[in-house]
Amino acid sequence: MDIGKDKPLSGRISRRKLLGGAATAAVVLVQTATGKAFQAGVSVAELDDPTKIPGVLPGTVGTRSSFEQPVKKPSPTSSRTPLQDLYGTLTPSDLHYERHHGGVPAIDPAKFELVIHGMVERPMVFTLADLKRFPSVSRLAFLECSGNYRGANDGKITPQDICGLTSQSEWTGVALSTLFREVGVSEKATWFLAEGGDAAVMTRSVPMSKGWKDAIIAYAQNGEAVRPEQGYPARLFLPGWEGNTSIKWIRRIEISDQPFMTREETSKYTEQVGPAKIRQFSFTMDARSIITYPSYPARVEKGWIEIRGIAWSGRGKISRVEVSTDAGKSWHLAALQEPVLDKSLTAFRYLWQWNGGPTEIMSRAVDETGYVQPFYKQLLAARGGNMGYHFNPVTAWYLQSDGQVLFRST
Amino acid sequence: MDIGKDKPLSGRISRRKLLGGAATAAVVLVQTATGKAFQAGVSVAELDDPTKIPGVLPGTVGTRSSFEQPVKKPSPTSSRTPLQDLYGTLTPSDLHYERHHGGVPAIDPAKFELVIHGMVERPMVFTLADLKRFPSVSRLAFLECSGNYRGANDGKITPQDICGLTSQSEWTGVALSTLFREVGVSEKATWFLAEGGDAAVMTRSVPMSKGWKDAIIAYAQNGEAVRPEQGYPARLFLPGWEGNTSIKWIRRIEISDQPFMTREETSKYTEQVGPAKIRQFSFTMDARSIITYPSYPARVEKGWIEIRGIAWSGRGKISRVEVSTDAGKSWHLAALQEPVLDKSLTAFRYLWQWNGGPTEIMSRAVDETGYVQPFYKQLLAARGGNMGYHFNPVTAWYLQSDGQVLFRST
Numbered sequence: 001m002d003i004g005k006d007k008p009l010s011g012r013i014s015r016r017k018l019l020g021g022a023a024t025a026a027v028v029l030v031q032t033a034t035g036k037a038f039q040a041g042v043s044v045a046e047l048d049d050p051t052k053i054p055g056v057l058p059g060t061v062g063t064r065s066s067f068e069q070p071v072k073k074p075s076p077t078s079s080r081t082p083l084q085d086l087y088g089t090l091t092p093s094d095l096h097y098e099r100h101h102g103g104v105p106a107i108d109p110a111k112f113e114l115v116i117h118g119m120v121e122r123p124m125v126f127t128l129a130d131l132k133r134f135p136s137v138s139r140l141a142f143l144e145c146s147g148n149y150r151g152a153n154d155g156k157i158t159p160q161d162i163c164g165l166t167s168q169s170e171w172t173g174v175a176l177s178t179l180f181r182e183v184g185v186s187e188k189a190t191w192f193l194a195e196g197g198d199a200a201v202m203t204r205s206v207p208m209s210k211g212w213k214d215a216i217i218a219y220a221q222n223g224e225a226v227r228p229e230q231g232y233p234a235r236l237f238l239p240g241w242e243g244n245t246s247i248k249w250i251r252r253i254e255i256s257d258q259p260f261m262t263r264e265e266t267s268k269y270t271e272q273v274g275p276a277k278i279r280q281f282s283f284t285m286d287a288r289s290i291i292t293y294p295s296y297p298a299r300v301e302k303g304w305i306e307i308r309g310i311a312w313s314g315r316g317k318i319s320r321v322e323v324s325t326d327a328g329k330s331w332h333l334a335a336l337q338e339p340v341l342d343k344s345l346t347a348f349r350y351l352w353q354w355n356g357g358p359t360e361i362m363s364r365a366v367d368e369t370g371y372v373q374p375f376y377k378q379l380l381a382a383r384g385g386n387m388g389y390h391f392n393p394v395t396a397w398y399l400q401s402d403g404q405v406l407f408r409s410t
Numbered sequence: 411m412d413i414g415k416d417k418p419l420s421g422r423i424s425r426r427k428l429l430g431g432a433a434t435a436a437v438v439l440v441q442t443a444t445g446k447a448f449q450a451g452v453s454v455a456e457l458d459d460p461t462k463i464p465g466v467l468p469g470t471v472g473t474r475s476s477f478e479q480p481v482k483k484p485s486p487t488s489s490r491t492p493l494q495d496l497y498g499t500l501t502p503s504d505l506h507y508e509r510h511h512g513g514v515p516a517i518d519p520a521k522f523e524l525v526i527h528g529m530v531e532r533p534m535v536f537t538l539a540d541l542k543r544f545p546s547v548s549r550l551a552f553l554e555c556s557g558n559y560r561g562a563n564d565g566k567i568t569p570q571d572i573c574g575l576t577s578q579s580e581w582t583g584v585a586l587s588t589l590f591r592e593v594g595v596s597e598k599a600t601w602f603l604a605e606g607g608d609a610a611v612m613t614r615s616v617p618m619s620k621g622w623k624d625a626i627i628a629y630a631q632n633g634e635a636v637r638p639e640q641g642y643p644a645r646l647f648l649p650g651w652e653g654n655t656s657i658k659w660i661r662r663i664e665i666s667d668q669p670f671m672t673r674e675e676t677s678k679y680t681e682q683v684g685p686a687k688i689r690q691f692s693f694t695m696d697a698r699s700i701i702t703y704p705s706y707p708a709r710v711e712k713g714w715i716e717i718r719g720i721a722w723s724g725r726g727k728i729s730r731v732e733v734s735t736d737a738g739k740s741w742h743l744a745a746l747q748e749p750v751l752d753k754s755l756t757a758f759r760y761l762w763q764w765n766g767g768p769t770e771i772m773s774r775a776v777d778e779t780g781y782v783q784p785f786y787k788q789l790l791a792a793r794g795g796n797m798g799y800h801f802n803p804v805t806a807w808y809l810q811s812d813g814q815v816l817f818r819s820t
Contacts, residue, residue: 048521053515055516058489059508062503062505062508062638064637065637067642067643068642070634074470075468077468078468086630086634087546087629088633089633090632092634093472094473095633096472098468099468100467102465104465105460106465133714133715134716220496223502224478224495224496224502228466228472232477232478233475233477304543305543337548339749339751
């Protein structure tokens with residue numbers, strides 16, 4: 001799509017008015033601050049003109065507009081980010097998805113302690129103040145639950161329902177490798193256990209290689225202290241890996257030379273990938289994308305539509321996103337919003353002129369390893385007919401001729 | 411500073427405990443979820459052990475921990491971001507600084523209209539829905555008030571007080587150049603007027619070149635709708651330029667071939683730069699930095715200290731930040747957190763071992779144009795002894811031998 005510098009979009013975007021072109025609108029003189037007057041083809045009623053009323057004074061903490069109340073959809077164990085209501089790549093911290101195994105614990109930061117022990121020279125206990133004194137690191141990255149897929153036969157399902165267990169934050173903390181050096185980790189160590197301080201005492205085994213590479217003990221999120229739902233006062237953060245391994249409310253790390261075979265990596269968070277095959281320690285989140293606009297429950301008009309969405313990969317950067325507007329018959333490159341960052345949500349856009357006929361639109365992500373996001377049927381076949389964790393199919397949206405947008409499986 | 415992979419920091423970070431090394435702590439057996447037991451040199455009182463109490467279930471909107479309540483410092487016309495309480499580069503939207511000339515208006519988004527008229531082929535009115543249908547763009551960028559400097563003779567002043575009228579968000583909206591094409595701007599146009607819908611009907615003249623280059627009509631901030639204090643439902647955003655030109659609650663843009671000489675660019679927002687010289691239309695924010703840790707009111711201990719801060723420039727990317735720990739006698743390169751983005755807050759860090767003796771620490775930013783952040787005295791001399799807008803001096807922090815950190819002018 002090329003828009004010439006002096007050429008308006010030819011399929012006029014609806015509801016715009018040419019000034020003076022609306023015959024029913026009263027023509028009034030609006031006196032401006034600069035003393036100039038202009039004729040506007042819109043009526044300005046003094047009573048609801050906000051320029052006539054002194055505004056609210058600055059406060060200690062801002063608030064959302066009462067006209068904008070995005071909410072997560074909570075269940076007893078999770079709540080989902082309203083992706084269809086969001087713009088760009090950041091998730092407001094209070095809308096970050098939640099997935100808890102024993103609820104959100106109340107932890108006094110003055111009592112917080114992180115124990116690191118096991119195959120180390122110096123088992124140690126770190127307070128929160130200790131963690132904050134170490135060299136710090138920040139990174140923008142997505143976090144995604146591995147059980148992040150839902151469909152619906154009637155099509156009445158939103159991006160929030162389908163994959164709202166995806167969010168993005170700037171995480172700040174101490175690199176776990178710094179703490180590994182501090183306690184003197186044994187060269188023979190191959191795994192560590194991360195344990196949370198919640199009522200589930202959530203535990204996962206993580207290869208030492210990930211700990212050395214890019215693991216963070218994060219105490220800050222989006223500029224401020226980590227929110228309670230995200231692990232306050234400190235959590236493990238493993239960029240690109242399934243969310244449950246980024247243990248929240250971290251209280252203990254045990255260094256070992258074998259995995260610990262905790263409940264969450266034996267009975268849970270494994271997936272059947274064939275009639276007699278189960279995959280374990282499938283940590284990395286595969287590349288995925290979803291069109292967030294237009295999506296259910298939106299109703300669109302024919303003409304120009306900017307198809308918008310997000311793409312991400314646990315393996316690195318998104319190298320491209322392809323969009324189809326004819327049910328997968330042909331594909332077009334979407335524009336990616338710079339900067340495209342490693343293991344980070346990437347916004348994509350594709351400008352399209354809809355002729356009003358029924359069709360399916362869909363997106364597929366390709367990451368820098370060459371991995372291509374699969375269709376639902378491909379994924380199901382590769383998994384021996386089993387749905388489960390790490391289910392990242394292409395999502396299609398069906399546009400009815402009346403403009404109603406509905407989910408379609410691929 | 412080089413930290414060897416297997417070498418702990420030699421000046422031990424205080425309050426960390428070697429496990430079992432604290433003679434007064436009761437040794438208890440902690441039963442973990444994995445069935446393994448370990449001896450910890452810290453007592454675990456069941457009564458305040460959060461693992462023994464089911465946690466709070468997921469909700470529709472998250473909240474801050476009651477232990478963390480960062481606040482802006484409001485006056486009748488502004489409120490300041492608590493920079494000393496923040497981490498990384500993002501400002502939570504509810505902590506974004508405010509500077510209003512007539513308070514925050516209440517605007518019904520369904521009634522919002524943006525008029526673009528003047529030297530155009532087709533004067534038009536755009537609703538919020540219209541703006542959202544155009545191709546969109548996102549960018550992470552700082553916003554700073556041009557009147558963003560304060561000092562204090564007693565040294566008891568925080569980064570929030572000194573330059574808390576600096577914040578950063580990811581802004582999303584429609585490029586103003588897209589709207590210029592839509593209305594058919596005259597080739598003879600050189601300036602446009604931006605007018606806000608607040609009680610002050612805030613107005614500024616902006617060169618067309620900035621409008622074509624990177625101006626945005628922003629309807630989203632940090633993933634969600636722009637907050638009321640930041641211009642809901644839509645604002646002008648001019649990356650790198652003094653905050654007051656990024657007109658909030660934008661309602662009118664008039665295209666012209668001359669500046670409009672509004673109150674805010676004649677009696678206000680000009681600065682005296684010599685005995686008989688006043689600078690007008692000084693739009694671009696100069697490069698600046700501030701150490702946010704350690705800073706007043708912190709009290710630090712001797713040993714390793716990670717000096718942390720933020721740097722930014724309205725002219726482009728930060729190319730380097732230099733830190734002095736000896737009152738400006740010698741300077742060292744700070745590490746910059748990647749990605750370093752154009753006209754964006756950049757986090758810097760410098761690891762330093764404090765011997766406990768009184769000294770001054772300070773930072774200075776250098777941007778990609780080669781501009782070097784000046785000292786207070788240099789700046790004052792260059793301005794003919796006048797303080798005013800665009801005052802961006804190097805800020806020093808004096809470390810007393812008791813660890814108390816106090817502001818020092820440079």
